[in-house]
Structure formats: structure tokens, C-alpha cells
Amino acid sequence: MIEAELKACVHAPEETLRQLDERADGRAEVYQDTYYDTPDGALEARDEELRVRTVHGAEDTRTVLTYKGARVDEESGSKPEHETRVEDAEAVHAMLRGLGYVPAIAFEKRCRNYDFEAHGRRMLATLVRVPEVDGTFLELETLAEEKDVTAALNDVRAVLADLGIGDEDLTRELYTDAVRARRTA
Numbered sequence: 001m002i003e004a005e006l007k008a009c010v011h012a013p014e015e016t017l018r019q020l021d022e023r024a025d026g027r028a029e030v031y032q033d034t035y036y037d038t039p040d041g042a043l044e045a046r047d048e049e050l051r052v053r054t055v056h057g058a059e060d061t062r063t064v065l066t067y068k069g070a071r072v073d074e075e076s077g078s079k080p081e082h083e084t085r086v087e088d089a090e091a092v093h094a095m096l097r098g099l100g101y102v103p104a105i106a107f108e109k110r111c112r113n114y115d116f117e118a119h120g121r122r123m124l125a126t127l128v129r130v131p132e133v134d135g136t137f138l139e140l141e142t143l144a145e146e147k148d149v150t151a152a153l154n155d156v157r158a159v160l161a162d163l164g165i166g167d168e169d170l171t172r173e174l175y176t177d178a179v180r181a182r183r184t185a
Contacts, residue, residue, distance in 0.1 A: 001080070001081065001143040001144065001145065002072055002073075002078055002079065002080050002081070002143070002144050002145070002146050002149050002152075003068075003078060003079060003080075003081040003141050003143060004073075004076070004078050004141060004142050004143070004144045004148075004149050004152035004153050004156060005076065005077070005078055005139060005140065005141035005142075005156070006076055006139075006140055006141075006153065006156050006157065006160060006170055007077075007137055007138070007139045007140075007170065007171055007172070008137065008138050008140075008160060008165045008169040008170050008171065009135055009136075009137060009169050009171055010127070010135070010136040010137060010138050010165070010169070011169070012164070013127065013136040015164065016127065016136075016138060016163055016164070016165070017112070017127060019162075019163050019164075020112075020114045020125055020127065020163070023114060023116045023118075023125075024114040024115055024116040025114075026112045026113065026114050026127075027057060027058070027112065027113045027114075028057070028058060028110075028111070028112050029055050029056060029057045029111050029112075029113060030055070030056045030108060030109070030110055030111070031053050031054070031055055031056075031108065031109040031110075031111060032053065032054040032055075032056070032106070032108055033051055033052075033053050033106060033107060033108070033109060033175075034051065034052045034053075034093070034103050034105075034106040035049060035050065035051050035103070035104045035105050035106070035176055036050045036051070036052070036096050036101040036102065036103060036104060037050070037101065037102065037104040038100065038101060038102070039100070039102055041104075044104070046070060047069075047070035047071055047079075048067070048068060048069055048070060049066070049067070049068040049079075050066070050067055050096070050101065051065070051066045051067075051068075052064075052065055052066075052086075052089065052092055052093060052096070053066065054089050062085060063085070063086045063087075063088075063089040063092065064083050064084065064085050064086065065083070065084055065086050065092055066081060066082070066083040067081070067082045067083075068080065068081050068082075069081075069082075072146055072149060073149050073150075073153065076153055076172070077172045077174075078149055078153065080146075104176075105176050105179060105180055107130060107132060107175065107176075107179045108130070108131060109128055109129070109130050109175065110128070110129045110130070110131070111126050111127065111128050111129075112126070112127045113125070113126050114126075114127075118155065118158075118159045119155035119158060119159070120155075121142040121144075121152065121155055122142060122143070123140060123141070123142050123156070123159060124139075124140070124141050124142070125138060125139070125140045125159075126138070126139040126140075126141075128175075130175055130178070130179065132178075132179050132182045132183070133175065133178045133179060133182060137171070138160070138163070138165060140156050140159055140160055141156070142155065142156060
């Protein structure tokens with residue numbers, strides 16, 4: 001499946017939060033993300049990602065291992081995604097290091113997640129703050145078959161428009177790049 005996703009800068013976070021709260025119950029969660037790569041940066045060079053994410057929520061803590069392939073849609077940056085929950089985060093970190101991967105970057109995301117249905121699709125809206133990056137962002141995604149990515153992205157755009165977010169607010173900047181830039185500034 002492809003994660004058909006758009007990310008936008010949010011200029012009125014309180015209003016966006018209010019509108020999302022009308023659609024679904026939000027979950028406050030903190031993500032601890034560690035991205036891995038080979039020592040020579042081969043994954044990044046191929047536009048691939050390997051991530052261990054530990055999610056701290058009000059009711060539980062869970063860890064997922066994610067591999068994202070190269071983009072299938074250049075405009076949005078949508079990628080094929082394969083993800084699985086793991087039982088022991090430290091063991092997964094040790095396995096990846098044992099296989100020769102090295103932590104490329106690690107950072108925290110403070111999120112409020114909303115699951116809802118729109119345009120006949122399951123949607124996940126995530127209002128995001130990254131302490132090291134200025135601004136508030138909204139990620140809106142749905143899963144789609146590769147042949148359906150364009151239609152899925154159109155549905156995502158429609159929901160964003162309902163939230164008052166236009167194409168001019170969209171960004172393709174990756175959090176990893178923004179955090180890396182802040183740390184080297």
C-alpha cells in the first residue's frame with residue numbers, strides 16, 4: 001500500500017484543532033523517532049527510509065518498525081510503506097545496529113492524531129509540533145493502491161480544503177531535513 005499523504009504548514013493551529021475535534025476524538029501522543037541508514041547513506045540516496053518509532057500515548061507505549069520505499073508521487077512525496085509493531089524496542093535497535101545500520105538522526109514529534117472517514121476513505125490527520133522546528137504542521141494521509149494514489153491525494157486535498165488549508169500551505173520539507181538543518185545552524 002502507498003501512504004497517500006500531504007503535509008501543510010498550519011497558520012491557525014487553534015482553529016484547525018477545533019475543526020479536527022469536531023470530526024473525531026483526538027489522541028495526544030509523543031513520537032520518539034530514530035532513522036537508520038547505512039554508514040555511506042545508501043538508503044537516503046535511494047530515497048528510502050528505515051525508522052524505529054516509539055509512541056507514548058495516554059493509555060500505552062508502542063514501538064513500530066517502518067520501511068518506506070522511494071516516492072511514487074513526486075508532487076506529494078507519497079511512498080510505499082511497510083510497518084510492523086515490535087515487542088522490544090531496544091532489541092530492534094540492537095538488531096539494526098548489528099546488521100550494520102547506524103542511527104542517522106533521532107528527534108521527537110508531539111502529535112495529536114485523529115482517525116475519521118471522509119470521501120469513503122479512512123483518514124489519519126496528525127497535528128504536529130517538532131520542538132526543534134518552528135511552526136505547526138498537519139499531516140493528512142490515507143492508504144491507497146498505487147493505481148489509486150492520484151484519486152486518494154485528491155480526496156486528501158478536499159479534506160484539507162474543508163479545514164481551510166490550501167495548496168499554498170503544502171510543504172514537502174521532511175522533518176529529518178528541518179531538524180538536521182537546525183542542528184547544524
